[in-house]
Amino acid sequence: MDTDLNLAINRTSDIPVLDVSGDVDEFTCAKLREALRSFIREGEFRIVVNVSGVKFMDSSGLGTLVGGLRRMMENNGGLALSGTNSQVERILTVTGLDRILKLHNDDYTAACSLRTQEEERKTAVTQ
Amino acid sequence: MAAEKKTPEELEDMLISAPGASAGDGWKPEDLRMFTFLQGILNRIDIAYVATYPPQQCGIATFTRDLSGAISKYVPFSDRVIIAMAEELTIEQYPKNVKCCIRKGDKQSYLDAADFVNDSSIAAVSLQHEYGIFGGPDGEYILDFLERLKKPIITTLHTVLFSPGQNQKRIVQRIGELASAMVVMVQMGKDMLINNYGIPAHKVVMIPHGVPNVHRVNAETVKKQLGIEGRTILSSFGLLSRGKGIEYAIRAMPAIVEKFPDAMYLVLGETHPGVRNYEGESYRQELLQIVSDLGLQNNVRFNNRYLTLEELVNYLCATDVYVTPYINRDQITSGTLAYALGCGKAIISTDYLYAQEVLSEGRGMLVDVLDSEQIGAAAIKILSDPVAKEEMETRAYKYGRRAAWFNVAIDYLNLFHKLCASCRGPEAAVTGTTSILDQGKSN
Known part of the structure; x- marks a missing residue:
């Protein structure tokens, strides 16, 4: 049984989508963390993380996503989650992290939320 | 009782960093603004666990340590309070989260522990039940504690006897009346509680026994x-x-x-x-x-x-x-x-x-x-x-x-949150709580 974490990057839009599948836990989250950091190194501060393929996620996986969000936000960007995954949704709700890490139905909606956030930020700055 | 103040390093250990993560990859100790931010975001629920606890050596002590530890990782700003069941005439070097002890044969200590919980910020009590760890005939002294308690109780049953003695049956039935939910670890236990003990079905929840997170190796x-x-x-x-x-x-x-x-x-x-x-x-x-x-x-x-x-x-x-x-x-x-x-x-x-x-x-x-x-x-x-x-x-x-602990912890947290949200008394209904086991069947 595959408990590895698999990552794939989709760059068909201006906001890249990181497809995550497998288990995101204490043994595998370093791989996800490194992928998120590599986006920042490359100057990409907005990213959609699609969690449809995630089988299980523990607090380490959750922490890695929050850490990624923090780094994106430090650079005036953001991180949005997409995909249908009741397990991830339940963890976000139970912990309260759904207030900052919303799970959008699809990549397009998640990307739109990031664009909206950026526009709001720009508007706030000009005002 | 106020939440214990935790250092950034402790928080990092509890929520953010995976064991073995390299230094600097997680939260930096100076990143206090984010901690404050997270403190405002993350749900808080102070839970008291009543059970035996390490260094006492028994399966329930290990279970309680593993369960409470797994839950704490998801709610790092909440208190994990252990009320340890202790044998008489013994002394143990408990860890600092053991805030109170109940002496097995001392009825007054059960009442004192209930008063301690009632006067604290504890939102719910997780009781690990096994006849032998409590005092009195068939461990009936635990009823004194439960009857005095004013907080929601979730009881995990580690033994469900198919043919209980009269007193054993009475105790479980009374716990069923006082508790908001009773957790069993297999479906068979659920069926027995409903059919043999007359516990209302809406109070019985199946959550599997947790297991360590292990990736298979050669x-x-x-x-x-x-x-x-x-x-x-x-x-x-x-x-x-x-x-x-x-x-x-x-x-x-x-x-x-x-x-x-x-x-x-x-x-x-x-x-x-x-x-x-x-x-x-x-x-x-x-x-x-x-x-x-x-x-x-x-x-x-x-x-x-x-x-x-x-x-x-x-x-x-x-x-x-x-x-x-x-x-x-x-x-x-x-x-x-x-x-x-x-x-x-x-x-x-x-x-x-x-x-x-x-x-x-x-x-x-x-x-x-x-x-x-x-x-x-x-x-x-x-x-x-x-x-x-x-x-x-x-x-x-x-x-x-x-059934990995990180999944089981979410099952329990979900149950705690639902009970605390829906009631402040023992008659709350538990509805719609499905185990991760059921959810995972499509995987």
Whole structure:
């Protein structure tokens, strides 16, 4: 049984989508963390993380996503989650992290939320 | 009671950083703004756990430590309060989250503990129930605590007797009246509570026994680390007592050794402290005598001490066939069997209630109690067919994975939140709480 974490990057839009599948836990989250950091190194501060393929996620996986969000936000960007995954949704709700890490139905909606956030930020700055 | 102030490093350890993550990858200690931000975002729920607790050595103490620790990782700004069940005339060096002790035979200490909870910020109480850990006939003193309590109670039952005595039945029924929810670890336990004890169905929730988060590794690699390379390993672990039926597994070894001369049966764990107080090491001595009589000195090994989780997982990972030869057919849970599933092992077990359920659908082989011949035949069958063994291991691992502590913790947290949100009294209904086991069936 595959408990590895698999990552794939989709760059068909201006906001890249990181497809995550497998288990995101204490043994595998370093791989996800490194992928998120590599986006920042490359100057990409907005990213959609699609969690449809995630089988299980523990607090380490959750922490890695929050850490990624923090780094994106430090650079005036953001991180949005997409995909249908009741397990991830339940963890976000139970912990309260759904207030900052919303799970959008699809990549397009998640990307739109990031664009909206950026526009709001720009508007706030000009005002 | 106010929340304990935690250092950034403690928070990092609890929520953010994975064990083994390199320094600097997680939260920086100076990143206090984000901590403040998270403190405002993350849900908070202070939970008190009433149970035995390490350094006391028993399955429930280990369970409570693992459960409360797993939950805390998701709610790092909440208090984890342990109310430890302590034996009289003993002193233990408990960790700092043990805030209060109940002396088993001291009725007043049950009332004092309830007052402590009532006067605190504790939102809910998680009670681990097993008749023997509480004082009074059949542990009935725990009712004094529960009747005095004004906070929601979630009781996890570690024993559900099929044919309880009158007083035993009365106690469980009364707990059922006082608790907001009763958790059992197998479906069979749920059915028994509803049908045999008359507990309302809406109060009974099934959440599996948690298991460590283990990724499967090659057994041969671990065997080499443990100095047992080239051996075919069978094992059993846990605190040794007569109910474990280890002698039946030992008596199965001659037949196994005949087919697999390199076979070695590891009996891991020390004698149960309660048993040691009662009869010393006489059971272990009897087992050693059987080994000697059967000439199995090269095929059976004992490790007579309490193993750390890491040691335990290493031994399990090195195991080819795990055996629970227990002789009590009413046993409704087994931490050791759950752990073996979590490590994805081929398992042989006597057909006690818990084993019947968790080893169904090809996740292991069941044998009759007190039957060495069947244990031997099952082991030979498994070891003779590596393909079937691998399939059994994969099915076991898949089941165990869904029961990993990090999943079980979410089940419990979800239950705590729902109960606290829907009520402040004991008559709350639990609805819509499905176990991760059910959710994961489509995976």
